[in-house]
Amino acid sequence: MREGYVKVIGLDLARLNLEDVERFAESLERFLYEELERRGLVKLDIQIGIDVRIQEVLLVTVDLTINSPVPIGPEVLAQFDEAVDKALARFEEYLSSSYSSRGCEPGTS
Known part of the structure; x- marks a missing residue:
């Protein structure tokens, strides 16, 4: 998984x-839970931690912990990455539609 x-x-x-x-x-x-659910990944023992802070920029941290008694294969880890990517894309669209400094329409930046 990406760092x-x-x-x-x-x-x-x-x-x-x-x-x-x-x-x-x-x-x-x-958004992240919905994306994990679509991929059948909520059956695993996972914890989602989200931290959002405003400093000079908006900092968003996604902490996804997966507990498994056996090693998780690269194909499953790739599905987690895809779920995070999709959730972040949805989140970006949500932010851009309401809080853009340029008055962007949803889905643009």
Whole structure:
């Protein structure tokens, strides 16, 4: 599984408040769970941790812990990466549609 990922999407951070940040974390966790569920990966013992912070930028950390008594194969790990990618893409669209500094339409950046 991937260790790090950075993307610039141009948000107006001045418009954000604590409630927004909490809503971001809840939304991303829901998106990720839905993507894992679509791939049948919620049958595994997994814990999802989402941390969203505003500093000079919006920092989003996804911590996905998988507990398994046997090694998890690369094809399953690739499915987890795909689920995270899809959830982050949905999250980016959600952010861009409401908080873009350029007034972007959903799906653009």
